[in-house]
Amino acid sequence: MNKPLEGILVIDFSQYLSAPSASLRLADLGARVIKIEQPNTGDLTRGLFFSNVVMNEESSMFHAINRNKQSYQANMKSAVEREKVYHLIQKADVLIHNFRPGVVEKLGIEYKKVKELNPEIVYAELSGYGKEGVWKNKAGLDLLIQSLSGLTQLNGNEGAGPVPIGLAVVDILSGAHLAQGILACLYRKITKGKGGRVEVSMLESAIEYQFESVTAFFRDGGEPTIRAKSNSAHAYLGAPYGVYKTKNGYIALAMGQIPFLGELLACQALLKYTEVESWFTQRDEIKDILGDHLLTKPTEDWLAVLEPADIWCAEVMDWKTLFDTEAFKILQLIQEVKMSDGYSSKTTRCPIEINDSYLLSEMGSPKLGEHTESISNEFAL
């Protein structure tokens, strides 16, 4: 299958997760991505380990984010090497970076300079907090942005204190937004000959992520966020919305009519909540009743009653349970990738399916500078 971005060249100076997750997406969609890495350390994620797991000398995080990319090593502070990278930039369709403010000027890849080299290029930058305001020089780390932006107040139960999302959700979302902006400008470049500049910040992405609850804040006069006392899954939704313990596991219940649920589950105490408003205003007591009741039987018994009635419910699974299901296996979400030295590992694939084909790629992550020589030859640097 021909991938949609075949023929597109991306020069990627970015590190860590945010912007590199965007270039991974572009790579999976068919673009050629060349990472420009500094000598010695390369992308600092190479040495940033998750739970001390080492994969072929580097971190699992690095492998996951940087498969399907090439690595060109360059010291941008050396005039000779910088010239070579400039030649690459002249051939590129997209340039990506996520340096802190002021760094690109030192490296000679600020927008003005790059546009001189390549007037049609799509120049994409990702920052922590944008370029204005009191936070602009702070480190743009996911947990810090979650903490500032109100996101930690939405998860978990009331009284639990701040509960962050346990993965770098803002990094990944801002990367997704960067990819959207890049793709849109690539479309304009191809159809109208005009590339452009794309800017995304993690903090702005975090605000948009919460667009429902932020809009609610302005609508209801700035009332505080109050989570449910137990089984919370959304601070602004009424019962039964939540995750409940059963006799042998957990069940998730989304929206549903409380008295109807009461009938289905044979839970008398729920029948009296006939007012729709009460499902929100009295959600703590409803959830307590429901929580006690659901404890009495195993998850599959409840599902057997609720699913035929088209109630939105699901078993809560961990990866092991999910990955063993037929429904998961048929999606072929796990692919094997291989590095040039033969090291192979398992990872996920791109979640987008085009014309009934998955966007797979066997190419593993590159060793630091692995493609410096071949790229030098190919582009006559």
Add this chain to the structure above:
Amino acid sequence: MLPLEGITVLEFAQFMAGPSAGLKMADLGARVIKIERPGSGEAGRQIAIKNLFIDESSMVFHTANRNKESYAANLKDPADLEKVKKLIARADVMTHNFRPGVMEKIGLDFEVVKTINPQLIYGVVSGYSSKGPWAKKPGQDLLIQSLSGFNYLNGNANDNPTPSGLATSDIFTGAHLVQGVIAALIQRCKTGVGSKVEVSLLESTIDIQFELITTYLNDGEKSPQRAKKGNAHAYLDAPYGIYKTKDNYIAIALVPLTSLTKAMNISLPSEFSSKETWFPKRDQIMEFLSPYFEKESTQYWLDIFEPLDFCCSDIYSYKQFLNHEGCKALQMIQEVETSDGIKMKTTRCPIRIDGERIFKRKSAPKPGENNASIEKEFNLN
């Protein structure tokens, strides 16, 4: 000139994932026309948080559907269907999230539609993709978070599996749809033909866990262990997490433990001195640090840590955050106005193009609000 100017999107999609994709394309310059049931419109108009409504439609609907037009048509009525087909003939993109089989029954499945318009990009959102035993199950955000393993990453070790308290699966799925659709538009420039682009909540929710799943798959499938208290990431070393202070909480991200304790003037017990212990002994280390943090205020600690460029942060509520000058400098909040003159404050598109923020005052339409003008413009009668 916004990058997607000239593109017309017909949005049959309802609820959050599909419409959030339509919103992003609209903000990037596309013209998005919702195709809605006459009278009641799309089902998402009745999904409310905190029972908040703007007119007859919920505030949530207004948040995800601003900057769009609405064309009401009964797809089961042959005359209306003919008109919709005429619209499809002139559109660039259509999106829907009907369950498998529904569009086939209506006669607007990809095979039919591509005979009407071979250049059309056909975007589909589903819960679990069109394959496998779950294909016809209802795909709803909380259910997908719950069965994807995601809930086992958030909250503390002894908490219930904890979902994120917002529509994370929907938002990412929508983001992935935008990526796939624009990539297909780019490919169309070369090939002259359209494509079918499919995303599902399940695949997208696996994708956001890609780094962690890669770690899991290549480390003997050990289940993720959330920290006992103050968990912020199941796979990261101490001190990464949330700590209670005298007056509030503080988030500590990637700060080397030895640097942190030195700055706090604590002598680190020798059992924690080696970096290798910071993951396996995470709970003990976090417990060891807790009483020190609780002795002083958040500001006290920030005053020590920030000059050292430690990755740490205050934890804000919406009231603190949205009124903070750092947030205000981003101008992420805009006002939209309905055709009846009702005003609503909401977020703007987080992507800046060519150095400009994208503000759009146009609110969500009423069902069928634009029928007359669209019928005239596209000669549908």
